Amino acid sequence: MEVIITNEESIGQLVADDITNLLRRTPDAVLGLATGSSPLRIYDALAEGVSRGELSLARARGFTLDEYVGLPEGHPCRYRTVIDEDFTSRVDIDPAAIHAPDGNAPDLDAACLRYEEAISAAGGVDLQILGIGTDGHIAFNEPGSSLASRTRVKTLTEQTRRDNARFFDGDLDAVPMHCLTQGLGTIMQARHVVLVATGSGKAEAVHHMVEGAVSALWPATILQHHPHVTVLVDDAAASRLQLADYYRYTRAHRHLVQ
Template sequence: MEILIERDAEAVARSAAGVVIDQLGANPRTVLGLATGSSPLGLYQELAAAVRDGRTSLAGCRGFLLDEYVGLPAGHPERYRTVIQRELVDQVDLDPDRVQGPDGLADDLDEAAARYEAAIREAGGVDLQVLGVGANGHIAFNEPGSSLASRTRPAVLTQRTREANARFFEDEIDAVPRRCLTQGIGTILEARHLLMVVAGEHKAEAVAQFVEGPVSARCPASALQLHPRVTVCLDEAAASRLELGDYYREVRAAGPTAD
């Protein structure tokens, strides 16, 4: 893993945006994996500014969402397809018809999951996958206990995740769906480059577990240790429980490595 420890959340967003902009420069037809939630919002704002300034373009890209709630109607403000439209697509030059999410309104969710896997394969796979991590170590909606080889599938959200997401639903936990469609951990690991964005002390324990702890279904994000190309952008608060923080700083100061 490449661990980039930044001063604060704003610096994390700039650092992560730099990774995306470099990717777009290398391949203007990049297939992006798009996360929602609060973690990537600063990154998306930085990308929007870069597009406005003419420093990058997403016009040739495709996008695939990590996950989607089951049962939220089209146009619901917290449906993830709506969120990514509002927070990223409307702010940049990415064609909305080239952005796809799992169908949380499908009658047959298993079939919808299989279709989504097929769509990602047909696009040639994800080149750069943006990720956040939950305080319990989940990535996408792969909760603790998820198979590290899991594929896109229907899943049930834990009470802890629903409580964390209630802030997006006017703090009404009963309004947060109990079910979702999510890319599996195995699906995520097939992306060519994983970009994890984390800020805040409340994520520090999850960061310590997925970066330095054992690879275990108890911390789904720990599966990232198995991937050959992972960039983790985090602020000092999120990095505060890393035992090897000084080493990561030394590695970064020394320049690019194979770590």
Template sequence: MEVVVVPTPEDAARVVADAYTALLHATASAVIGLATGSTPLPVYRELARRHRDGDLSFARVRAFLLDEYVGLPAGHPERYREFIRTELEQHVDFAPDAILGPGDLEVPPLEAGPAYEQRIRDAGGIDLQILGIGTDGHLAFNMPMSSLASRTRLKTLTPRTRQDNARFFDGDIDQVPTHCLTQGLATILDSRHAIMLGFGRGKAQAVREAVEGPVSARWPASVLQLHPHATVVVDEDAASQLAFVDYYRTTYAGKPAGQGL
């Protein structure tokens, strides 16, 4: 696991966008994994800027979403597929139907997980997966005590998760879906490169536990310690509890020119 500490989320966006750029220049038909929420937004905005400048094309790229609510109709503003459409897809040149979420398959929710796993395999697997870490260490909807061997599946949202997300539904918890579909932790480990982002002092404990603590279901993001090519990109505040931060700075600064993440 490589840890990269940068001053701001905007600095992180440039570092991560460089990884996307290198991948897509080398493999125009790459398969990428997309996360939602506020954490990856600076990256998506940087990718859109590079596309506008003519430096980056997504025309042959396939993309898979990490997760999706169950029960929201197509086009609902809080569907994660709609988030990606608004924040990234409409700003670049993805081909029609190039992006798929676990809620886009026309199968019952209990069958969607295995079907989604098969679609990822049929595409050749995910080359680069972007992730955001939650304050409790969750990845996607893999909350604390999720199985480290989990695959894409239907999950019941806890009352705490629904209450936390009620702010996106006019503060009304009754509007928040009770179930979701999410890639599993083992699914995430199958990606060829996983990049996890963490910003702000509120993420500091989760980042410390994920990077320097034991691998444990209590902190689901710690499973990335088992990933053969995992990169953690954090700002100064999110890195504030790391014991080995000087080591991370030294090793990143000493990387050979052009090596990338």
């Protein structure tokens, strides 16, 4: 696990640079797309790169992490709507190449199975973007989630619903109680995982994820077992890291590695 401590303004460009390099090698790469505030600077940087002609996503494909159950098509908080607004509409990717779980399917379990099959048929995810919740969840894998879980229906915790109420004009009752989410086992199959966290509110979760024991109580800790994870955090999110000075030291001397 590589931990990069930098300023919030730099994080988006660093991830966009990784994605640009990936697309130059593999133009039809599969991207794992996250919603929420954490990846916005990444999408900003990608949009700027496309507008300058520095990269193209015309052949790329994408899979979103999760979706609320029961929100009507076009709802502003539906994650398919959010991805379309924050990412798809701003770059040159084919909207039909973006896939999302169907939170309105008549058979949700069957929809989850189809989603797993679609990811597999695409050859798996090349680079997965993640954020992290204050309780250590990634995607909507809440504390207590199986570390081997696959795409499934989950019940959101009250903490997650409170955290997300800001997207629903502060109305907690408007936040759905259920979602479809890629499982931890699904996420672990991505070839490269990039997790972004900023702000002091994420510091405890980042500490457990990077330096704590692997436990279902802090679902993101499963990433310690992944062979290629990059964690990008600002100083506030890194404030609980016991080895923060070492992470800064290794980053500063990375250019010396042959």
